[in-house]
């Protein structure tokens with residue numbers, strides 16, 4: 001099946017969506033991107049795009065910081081996404097990748113005096129950490145502080161940091177890396193936020209711990225409160241709290257809710273998936289497919305019935 005991309009203001013075959021090698025962002029990573037999921041609901045033969053508006057609001061905020069003029073409003077971007085996913089017609093889970101970038105054919109390290117453009121592609125994609133339980137390590141690579149490269153933006157260039165951590169972890173036989181902030185507190189995975197269960201409560205690093213403020217993170221905080229009556233504490237966490245936690249899991253658009261069974265060869269509790277993690281993982285899987293009426297407003301259907 002041919003796939004289509006949104007490029008230079010129109011939907012065209014993916015194979016024709018090519019950039020000139022002089023394009024500024026290819027050299028300096030001066031782009032902001034998003035990762036959005038369309039989740040296939042087999043019973044309804046429908047794809048639901050999850051929390052679409054929130055993703056583009058985060059993209060728009062990132063563009064403000066990088067002085068990238070976003071060509072379209074958030075509402076226009078939402079409409080274009082649905083149009084593109086529908087045009088591709090995949091009947092499976094998909095991943096949507098919008099990118100706002102410096103498009104001038106010019107070299108020179110800067111954010112000013114540049115033109116900007118936007119493209120978007122969509123591809124079939126199953127679970128990112130394709131394991132039932134992830135084995136993780138604490139990375140030797142640290143998350144940059146906000147005054148180095150703001151980690152709260154999905155800026156393309158910052159992902160060199162994530163890639164270094166991921167490759168180190170996998171090279172050492174682990175599934176995923178957990179990074180510390182530059183001041184040594186727990187921060188996040190290479191593509192996920194981190195949650196621990198301590199004294200029956202959820203605890204997660206705070207925005208000041210160099211994290212991307214994940215949309216899945218926000219979703220889980222809300223589901224834990226509404227569905228399980230569990231509040232989430234946002235605070236600095238030390239490395240040893242990770243090893244002593246009763247449960248641990250990672251959250252992300254790509255990774256969904258992925259339980260963590262061990263860290264640095266220390267099992268989390270008995271190494272099995274804990275009860276709070278299991279419940280949240282299962283509720284989340286239903287919610288993103290538009291199966292829970294209370295949360296249907298988070299799900300935008302793609303196909304007209």
Ligand SMILES: Cc1ncc(COP(=O)(O)O)c(C=O)c1O
Nearest residue numbers: 191192193212214215216252253
């Ligand atoms: C570094 C990093 N942290 C956290 C997340 C999770 O964010 P979200 O739940 O919005 O996908 C991602 C993925 O987008 C990420 O790349």
